[in-house]
Amino acid sequence: MTLYSHSRIExxxxxxxxFKFQYIEKIKVPFxxxxxxxxxxxxxxxxxxxxxxxxxxxxxxQQELIDFYKKKWKQNWNNNIVIVKQGxxxxxxxxxxxxxxxxxxxxxxxxxxxxxxxIEKRILIDLDGTGKYKVQGFIDRLVEKKPGFFxxxxxxxxxxxxxxxxxxxxxxxxxxxxxxxxxxxEVNEVELIWHFVVFxxxxxxxxxxQQLTELKKETISRIKEIESCNKFNSNxxxxxxxxxxxxxxxxxxxxxxxxxxxxxxxxxxxxxVLANKFIELKNKETEIKTExxxxxxxxxxxxxxxxxxxxxxxxxxxxxxxxxxxxxxxKDSKEYEKLELLLQKINALNETSSLDQTKIKEFLxxxxxxxxxxxxxxxxxxxxxxGKK
Ligand code: SF4
Numbered sequence: 207m208t209l210y211s212h213s214r215i216e217x218x219x220x221x222x223x224x225f226k227f228q229y230i231e232k233i234k235v236p237f238x239x240x241x242x243x244x245x246x247x248x249x250x251x252x253x254x255x256x257x258x259x260x261x262x263x264x265x266x267x268q269q270e271l272i273d274f275y276k277k278k279w280k281q282n283w284n285n286n287i288v289i290v291k292q293g294x295x296x297x298x299x300x301x302x303x304x305x306x307x308x309x310x311x312x313x314x315x316x317x318x319x320x321x322x323x324x325i326e327k328r329i330l331i332d333l334d335g336t337g338k339y340k341v342q343g344f345i346d347r348l349v350e351k352k353p354g355f356f357x358x359x360x361x362x363x364x365x366x367x368x369x370x371x372x373x374x375x376x377x378x379x380x381x382x383x384x385x386x387x388x389x390x391x392e393v394n395e396v397e398l399i400w401h402f403v404v405f406x407x408x409x410x411x412x413x414x415x416q417q418l419t420e421l422k423k424e425t426i427s428r429i430k431e432i433e434s435c436n437k438f439n440s441n442x443x444x445x446x447x448x449x450x451x452x453x454x455x456x457x458x459x460x461x462x463x464x465x466x467x468x469x470x471x472x473x474x475x476x477x478x479v480l481a482n483k484f485i486e487l488k489n490k491e492t493e494i495k496t497e498x499x500x501x502x503x504x505x506x507x508x509x510x511x512x513x514x515x516x517x518x519x520x521x522x523x524x525x526x527x528x529x530x531x532x533x534x535x536x537k538d539s540k541e542y543e544k545l546e547l548l549l550q551k552i553n554a555l556n557e558t559s560s561l562d563q564t565k566i567k568e569f570l571x572x573x574x575x576x577x578x579x580x581x582x583x584x585x586x587x588x589x590x591x592x593g594k595k
Pocket of ligand 1: 456
């Protein structure tokens with residue numbers, strides 16, 4: 207039995223290949239951490255430190271927290287931390303972390319919103335009551351407001367502020383609410399609270415019993431989908447910029463293997479040569495197609511003016527023919543519905559099998575029907591064919 211976590215499940219739905227590298231093949235790649243994750247961890251550590259002091263009746267000064275954050279930043283910093291966003295520096299993220307701490311401090315001081323009964327509290331969720339589908343998670347801070355009334359607090363250091371709908375749809379904290387109900391005897395109400403500390407704002411949400419039951423079912427079916435998967439496709443997205451598996455992922459492997467080659471070797475590398483040749487030919491193809499359509503128009507105009515249906519060149523000849531075709535009304539249009547009704551009425555749908563242009567045309571050849579003809583536009587097309595001399 208696999209012990210899942212919210213992020214493990216989400217990772218599959220974000221990119222199945224990344225999930226396979228991470229959780230099935232457990233591939234070890236050189237240490238790689240994004241600066242966003244690094245800064246987030248330092249801010250979380252600072253809040254953990256804050257509430258441990260509060261539990262011991264000490265309310266630290268804002269500056270004490272900032273000093274703690276600075277110390278942790280310095281202790282943990284290493285050169286494998288990656289800054290993906292262009293134009294931002296280590297200092298920008300460092301200062302953003304300080305802003306998060308100040309925002310939170312000023313909004314929540316003196317930190318007496320209830321009894322903190324858990325910090326980074328591990329929670330286990332048994333989804334079907336048999337232990338077959340288990341999810342574990344860590345609650346940033348668990349608060350008991352009064353007996354039976356709990357709050358699950360989560361700190362977010364993301365730089366985008368989601369709307370309320372996102373809070374209502376969030377699965378992670380709702381799963382933790384299920385875990386609480388399983389762990390504590392008396393749980394009357396659970397409130398889910400997200401602190402978007404970059405903005406100094408919070409989002410709150412509650413779930414009904416019915417919603418939690420639905421979530422359990424949905425999570426089981428998501429786990430079943432993961433466990434029955436046998437084709438872990440890549441799903442490239444903006445999140446690839448933060449993926450540590452780029453060096454082995456087929457989407458980026460060639461780029462990674464060639465990006466540091468010296469210019470002369472890079473330009474002669476087999477993949478680079480092939481890609482460049484293909485792109486060159488494709489571009490030529492587009493140019494030729496555009497030119498061909500202009501020459502075709504000129505041929506048609508010339509043939510019409512001179513009343514020619516064949517134009518002879520020294521290497522072959524061009525045959526210019528005009529054909530008429532029927533154009534069906536657009537699907538979902540009133541005309542389309544009318545046509546369908548008319549064909550049904552005269553039992554013609556069997557003969558035409560569906561609203562197939564060619565079959566309807568054949569049908570009309572056999573049986574004239576003015577009403578149907580009225581619904582069909584006639585398209586005139588001129589074709590130019592190349593023939594031998
Ligand atoms: S780089 Fe992108 S596509 Fe490749 S495994 Fe990572 S997330 Fe998936």
